Amino acid sequence: MTRYILQRLGYMIITMFLIATFTFFLMKFLPGTPLSAADKLSEEQQAVVLEKYGLDDPVPVQYFNYIVNLTQGDLGISFQFDNREVTTIILERIGPSMTIGVQAMIVGTILGMLLGLVSAIYHNGFLDYGSTFIAVLGKSIPSFVFAGILQYYVGVKLGWFPVALWGTWQHTIMPTIALAIFPLAIAARFMRTEMLEVLGSDYITTARAKGVNKFGVVFKHGLRNALIPLVTVLGPLAIGLVTGTLVIENIFAVPGIGEQFVKAINTNDFPIIMGTTLLIAFLFIFIILVIDLLYGVIDPRIRLAEGE
Amino acid sequence: MEKLLEVNNMHVSFDTYGGEVKAVRGVSFDLNKGETLAIVGESGSGKSVTTKALMQLIPKPPGRIKEGEILFEGRDLTKMSEKQMQKIRGKEMAMIFQDPMTSLNPTMKVGNQIMEGLIKHQKMDRAQARKRVVELLDLVGIPDPESRLKQYPHQFSGGMRQRVVVAIALACNPKLLIADEPTTALDVTIQAQILELMKDIQKKTDSATIFITHDLGVVANVADRVAVMYAGKIVEIGTVDDIFYNPKHPYTWGLLGSMPSLDSADEELYAIPGSPPDLLDPPKGDAFAPRNEYAMQIDLEQEPPMFKVSETHYAATWLLHENAPNMEPPASIKKRMEGMAKSSSSNEKGDRI
Numbered sequence: 001m002t003r004y005i006l007q008r009l010g011y012m013i014i015t016m017f018l019i020a021t022f023t024f025f026l027m028k029f030l031p032g033t034p035l036s037a038a039d040k041l042s043e044e045q046q047a048v049v050l051e052k053y054g055l056d057d058p059v060p061v062q063y064f065n066y067i068v069n070l071t072q073g074d075l076g077i078s079f080q081f082d083n084r085e086v087t088t089i090i091l092e093r094i095g096p097s098m099t100i101g102v103q104a105m106i107v108g109t110i111l112g113m114l115l116g117l118v119s120a121i122y123h124n125g126f127l128d129y130g131s132t133f134i135a136v137l138g139k140s141i142p143s144f145v146f147a148g149i150l151q152y153y154v155g156v157k158l159g160w161f162p163v164a165l166w167g168t169w170q171h172t173i174m175p176t177i178a179l180a181i182f183p184l185a186i187a188a189r190f191m192r193t194e195m196l197e198v199l200g201s202d203y204i205t206t207a208r209a210k211g212v213n214k215f216g217v218v219f220k221h222g223l224r225n226a227l228i229p230l231v232t233v234l235g236p237l238a239i240g241l242v243t244g245t246l247v248i249e250n251i252f253a254v255p256g257i258g259e260q261f262v263k264a265i266n267t268n269d270f271p272i273i274m275g276t277t278l279l280i281a282f283l284f285i286f287i288i289l290v291i292d293l294l295y296g297v298i299d300p301r302i303r304l305a306e307g308e
Numbered sequence: 309m310e311k312l313l314e315v316n317n318m319h320v321s322f323d324t325y326g327g328e329v330k331a332v333r334g335v336s337f338d339l340n341k342g343e344t345l346a347i348v349g350e351s352g353s354g355k356s357v358t359t360k361a362l363m364q365l366i367p368k369p370p371g372r373i374k375e376g377e378i379l380f381e382g383r384d385l386t387k388m389s390e391k392q393m394q395k396i397r398g399k400e401m402a403m404i405f406q407d408p409m410t411s412l413n414p415t416m417k418v419g420n421q422i423m424e425g426l427i428k429h430q431k432m433d434r435a436q437a438r439k440r441v442v443e444l445l446d447l448v449g450i451p452d453p454e455s456r457l458k459q460y461p462h463q464f465s466g467g468m469r470q471r472v473v474v475a476i477a478l479a480c481n482p483k484l485l486i487a488d489e490p491t492t493a494l495d496v497t498i499q500a501q502i503l504e505l506m507k508d509i510q511k512k513t514d515s516a517t518i519f520i521t522h523d524l525g526v527v528a529n530v531a532d533r534v535a536v537m538y539a540g541k542i543v544e545i546g547t548v549d550d551i552f553y554n555p556k557h558p559y560t561w562g563l564l565g566s567m568p569s570l571d572s573a574d575e576e577l578y579a580i581p582g583s584p585p586d587l588l589d590p591p592k593g594d595a596f597a598p599r600n601e602y603a604m605q606i607d608l609e610q611e612p613p614m615f616k617v618s619e620t621h622y623a624a625t626w627l628l629h630e631n632a633p634n635m636e637p638p639a640s641i642k643k644r645m646e647g648m649a650k651s652s653s654s655n656e657k658g659d660r661i
Contacts, residue, residue, distance in 0.1 A: 202410040208365055209405075210425045210476065211398035214390075224415045299415060300460040 008292075012285050019281045020070060020274070024063055027270050053079065066274075075278075076271035080264070086275040090257065094279075096166055097249065097256035101241045103176040108183030109234060115184070116191020121218060123196060131188060138185030143244055147178040147251045164253040175252045179244050183237045190233055194226040201225075228299045235291040239284050312483060312516050313339040313362070318376035318386075320354075320361045320540075323369060330587050331357040333540040334376070341483070344510065344517040346527040346548075348563065349537035352584050355520045358537070359486045362518075363401055364393045380484070399429040401484040402477035404506075407493045408469035412461040418472050419457030425479040444475040448505060467498035471505070478509060485510070485517045491526065503530060524567045528552060533620070536560050539585050539595035546621035555637065556615075556623035558600045565641040578641075594626070602627060602635050 050056045054065060069076060075086035115131040122128050154174060155163035161173050198204065199222055207221045246258035253259070257276055264272035296303040320332035332354040339345050347355045360366050361373055364385060378385040380401070385393070402425075405411035413421055419441050426437040438457070445453035448471040461469055470490065477485060487506065491499040507530060510517055519530055527534055527548065534551040536544040536559065544557040555561055565578035582599035585591050591598065597607035606612075606626050615628035627635050636642070 202405060202407060203413040205365060206403075206405060206411045206421075206473070206476065207413065207424075209363060209397055209403040210479075211394045211396070211428055212424060213394050221413050221416070225413070228415075301414060301462045 005289075005293075008289050012282075012289070015285055016278065016282060017067075020067065020278060021063070023274055023277045024066060025059075027273060028059055030268055053077070070278075075275040078272050079269045080267050080272075086271045089260065089272065090275050090279060093255060093257050093260050095256075096172075096254050097245050097258060099172055100175045100179060100248070100254065100256065101245055103172060104179035104241055104244075105183060105238055107176060108180035109187045109237070111180070112184040112187025113191045113230070115188040117195060117218070117223075119188065119192040120195035120199060121214075128192075132192070135185040135188040135192075138181040139189070141181070143178050143182055144247050144251055146181055147175070147248055150174050150178055151251070164251075166254050171252075171254075175248050175254055178251075179241060179248050182244070183241065186233060186237055187230065190230050191226060194229050195222055198222045198226045224298060228295070231291055231294050231298060234294075235287055238287045238291075242280055242283050310341045311338055312341045312343075312381060314377075314379040315358075315362070316377045316379070318358070318361060318378060319374035320357050320366060320371060321374050322371045324588075327588050330590055331371075331540055332361065333587075333590065335537075335540070335542055336376075337535055337542060337545060339484070339516050339518065341516055342510075342514045343533065344519055344531045346519045346521060346531035346534045347537055348520075348522060348524060348527055348534060350522060350563075350580075350584060352587075353537040354540040354587075355537055356488055357540075359403070359488055359518055359520060362484075362486065363397055363403060364388070364390075365397075365403075395429070398425040398482070399480045400482055401486065402480070402482040404470075404473055404477045404485065404487040404490045406489040408466055408473050409493065411473055412469055414461055416460070417457065418459055418461060418464070422457070422472070422476050422479055425476065429480045440479070441475075444479060445472075447478070447509065448472070448475045449501075450475075467494055467501065470494060470498070470502055474502070474505065474509070478513070481513055481515070483515055485515050486520075487517060488520045489522070490519075491523070492521070499526075506530070524563065536563065539590060540587055541595065541624065543596065543625070544621075544623040546617070546623075550618065550621040554617070554621070556617055556621070556628060557596075557625045558602045558627070558635075559596045560623075561637045561641050562599075565638065594624075604632065 047056065054062060057065070066076070073087070075090070078084050078086055078089055112135075115134065119128045119131045151163050151174065154160050162168075162171050163174075165171060195218075199218070204217055204221055207217050212221065245256060246261060248254070249256040249258035250262060257279065260272065261276040263269075264276065315338070316336050318332060318335045319330070322329040322331055335354070335358055337345065347358065349355050357366065357371075361371075362378055362380075362385070366373070373386050376386070380396070385396070388396070412418070419438065422441045422444060423434070423437040426432045426440055427434070430437075430440075432440065441457050442453045445456060450456055450468060450471050456464075461472070464472065470493075474490070477487075490506070491502050494502060503526060506517070517530075519526075521527060531548050533545065533547050535542045536551065536557065538559050544551065544555065544560045546554075551560060552564070555564060559580070562578070562580040566580060568577055580599055581601075585595050585598070592611075593609050594600070594603070594607040594612055597603040600607065604626055610626075612624045612626045612629075614622045614624050616622055617628065626632055
């Protein structure tokens with residue numbers, strides 16, 4: 001098991017290196033220069049600035065320097081915020097993003113699973129139709145539309161939670177809900193289908209023939225088996241949240257990574273773009289690893305044998 | 309002989325979008341303590357539905373027991389609530405399922421799956437239950453039970469899994485064991501082992517068994533009595549000797565005739581022509597009539613009642629009516645029956661339970 005994880009971590013490093021390389025060269029194709037108001041600066045002034053950030057070197061040299069710095073954990077200095085390290089900026093901004101993302105993931109999947117379970121247990125009943133309706137809504141309304149509706153009705157009209165900005169825990173609630181609605185819908189639909197299939201399987205009949213009651217059938221025998229396929233979609237969902245925050249943070253003016261990322265792209269702030277991309281890529285790969293390990297926890301058939 | 313189970317005129321239907329499927333249409337039989345009843349018939353004849361209905365395991369909806377009663381030790385199971393049934397299932401009646409590959413929970417340790425019933429019904433704690441599981445695994449012939457009970461079903465072969473399924477059914481010493489084609493999914497050598505095992509266990513525990521199969525060879529081997537089902541009804545019921553040596557219903561003739569045997573290598577294997585009726589719209593009269601070469605006019609018009617052949621033997625065919633012409637089973641089947649009589653007289657018949 002340890003060996004397997006180490007091996008996976010090795011692959012992670014290679015993947016990160018490839019992503020860094022690719023993004024680096026991709027950025028060289030971005031239109032415009034990092035210099036704001038470049039037309040107001042003279043040729044000499046521009047040269048001075050470019051030299052300061054090492055942008056006058058040939059691209060291969062820039063690339064080499066970047067990778068060398070990267071291996072030492074140095075992501076460079078931001079162009080737009082003078083003399084501020086990208087690492088510091090990211091660390092400062094990761095908090096709000098993680099808070100919203102993790103909260104949304106937990107709320108979304110757990111509520112979604114419950115909704116799906118209720119649907120499956122009361123199959124074709126009133127509760128099933130109700131939860132299916134919610135799931136279809138959640139799946140079809142884009143999160144930014146939902147965010148706007150939330151801001152207007154819950155934030156402005158009812159005044160329950162702050163409309164935007166960051167500060168107290170109350171500020172996190174509306175962005176979390178807006179972000180959670182999609183994973184909630186997906187988890188609910190998936191859970192319903194899987195649970196219905198599981199409840200129709202032979203081993204559930206075996207369990208019932210043993211005299212196990214409905215609760216035991218659903219939770220002891222059904223749930224774990226229904227979770228196996230659900231884990232498959234949890235990965236992409238979690239990743240969807242990482243990118244979903246980009247939009248939601250902008251709508252709710254949350255000072256997170258996403259908002260910073262969008263700003264950085266608009267101003268060609270290469271080091272920030274690079275840093276954020278690498279961070280998102282890392283989260284991506286990390287989530288996939290966690291999901292793969294989760295499989296083994298839930299399904300004994302794919303648990304890795306010792307020494308494998 | 310004490311009666312354990314009495315089924316009277318049981319009807320089971322499934323409400324589908326296409327209409328009501330009458331899967332079981334008035335089945336009556338009884339079962340004594342310690343007795344083995346085999347239910348035979350082709351696929352879709354209502355064998356499995358009958359036994360699932362006994363345990364109230366029919367999914368409702370779409371299924372429902374339309375009428376009739378199931379008296380288990382005098383208590384009518386059709387009138388019991390789900391809660392009451394949960395106390396009976398696994399404890400007083402248990403079921404062995406057809407496919408060992410799918411009837412065990414893949415994410416639960418084998419030991420825990422067997423233990424579940426013990427903890428629920430016998431109020432054992434885990435340590436006691438565990439001890440009993442080791443005994444059970446030993447009883448069903450699984451070597452090294454101590455370490456096997458910690459394993460998951462995928463670590464067992466098909467035959468070993470079926471032994472686990474048997475162990476689950478036996479856990480609480482049920483009075484009635486229902487085996488729904490327990491050997492169909494297994495290869496022949498394993499089939500024989502599982503059958504031997506079940507016979508052994510029945511001898512030891514003296515439980516009554518309902519054995520569903522479409523393998524008549526298995527029937528001759530394990531059963532005391534046989535019920536032949538066709539289109540949701542029992543068409544003939546009797547002791548093994550009655551059914552094998554003196555069958556009265558043309559459908560039973562057909563079944564026996566279509567059983568391959570080693571000494572009939574030169575002749576063509578008999579197949580019953582046609583296919584079973586659609587139970588969405590069961591035919592008027594005898595359901596078997598359209599496939600029956602001995603069918604008379606009345607077979608197409610009126611359903612035959614159960615005619616008594618002997619104290620133990622009943623059959624539902626108009627051929628037994630006093631006005632009916634005397635019909636003999638076809639020659640090939642007669643020859644087959646004589647062959648069986650010969651081979652069984654050389655068999656150790658006393659071994660049968």
